[in-house]
Amino acid sequence: MHFELNSDGFMSVKKFELMLKSNEVGFFDSEEFQQIVEHYLEAGKMIMARKAVQLGLSQHPSSVEIKLLQAEILVFDNEFERAHDLLNNLYEIQPHNSEIYIQKANIFSKTDDHEKAIDLLQQALELTEDQADVYNLIGMENLFIEDYKLAKLNFIKCLELDETDYSALYNIIYCFDFLKENTEAIEFLNNFLNSNPYSEVAWHQVGKQYFDLKMYEKALAAFDFAIISDELFVGAYLEKGKVLEKLGKYNQAIENYQITLELDDPTSFAYLRLGKCYQKLGAYDLAVKFYKKTVKEDPLLDKGWIALVDFYSKQLNYQ
Missing domain, CATH: 1.25.40 (Serine Threonine Protein Phosphatase 5, Tetratricopeptide repeat)
Incomplete structure (x- = not known):
């Protein structure tokens, strides 16, 4: 479960922190508590997340959403048995809640039963509205068991549903690289660029593929397009410098390396x-x-x- 921390969510967090400092108990609705807990989880502030869950359940003891966040914290703390029990209870209440399957899968993943985790995520896939996120999780489980072909397919499905998910794009290329499928990677990236012509990440990645194949002129053109798409993209200047070195154009390579020192x-x-x-x-x-x-x-x-x-x-x- 991921919530956007809009202005209302930001105010809820501030209000919650002020309440803790003043030792005065204020009321929050269950959705506010979800946003507060999610904010702390994403920030890695586990102590604050636990406090928010504890107070949230004291005010909304029947909230399935807050209990799911409690289960997520239990999994993080490696309290798998307690998390299992809590999720089983929640399953009795909401058997079609995809988040229950995802959290259960997380437990099996952390205990190295990745096949069971994949099975649960496949079930979550049929129930969730956020299929992109679940495909991404399945892809990660495939990586754990070193099934790079299946991992690649699941990351591709994720990217098809959310073309802005660059982590999925990087994982797809990682799989292509591991499988030594440079030509296939270039074909995939070019198809992606047909519908996303200003994707600096895709241009950067296709340039790296051409570089690996020693097709330096094409690599150079790709890195130029990456820079056109984002003139502050440090990685593209570094890779362009490497190509220019291979072509013996050392002064131009120096210019690109110097730009990276100015940008970052x-x-x-x-x-x-x-x-x-x-x-x-x-x-x-x-x-x-x-x-x-x-x-x-x-x-x-x-x-x-x-x-x-x-x-x-x-x-x-x-x-």
């Missing part, structure tokens, strides 16, 4: 690639400067230290 916090990867480019151009002082920035940014990055070793070795500076 510097990364050791960008510093390393800048060092490599300057070394290729014979600008050795700049190369060393960026290699040193690399290891300062991430002292545990072995590639940064190796780059320095290789550089000094070529200069015969063994000391």
Whole structure:
């Protein structure tokens, strides 16, 4: 169950927190409590979520929705037996509530019975109005048992129902990559782009597929489209820089890596690639400067230290 925290929901959270500080008990309807608990769950504030559930049940002891959130917290706390008992009781009241099946599936998933979890999610699929979310959960269970083909199919169904679900898109490409289906991945992404021509994530992913196939010109075009779709997309500039390096266009690669430093916090990867480019151009002082920035940014990055070793070795500076 996921609620949008609109202005009313935000006010409910503030009112709830003020109530706790003042030790005065205020009244909330059951839907307000659902929003409050869901807010804390999504924020990872489990202590506050437990308090909200406790108070919610004291005011609405028969609320199935609040009890389902209680079950979700019990599962999080690994109190599986209590969660099972609670969900079985709720099933007697609302046997067609898809959330009961989803929470039960969550228990089986956490206890490594993924086949049973999938079976329950398949039942939830027939009952829920939010099929995209359930397909996504089934896909994740397929990944747990390393059934990448089925996982891919379920993530695709999820994306068909919600084309804005980029986590599903990433998971689809992960499955294609694991199955070494680069050509099939490109075909899938191009079909997706036919109906979502400004999806920077899809352009970025199709570019990576072309890069893996050493089709550098097509990869470059894809990353350019990703940047056109979102000129602040750091990942596209990094990947474009990598392609330009492969094409020997080091000055252009440097421009793209520099853009990433302006758009976001510097990364050791960008510093390393800048060092490599300057070394290729014979600008050795700049190369060393960026290699040193690399290891300062991430002292545990072995590639940064190796780059320095290789550089000094070529200069015969063994000391």
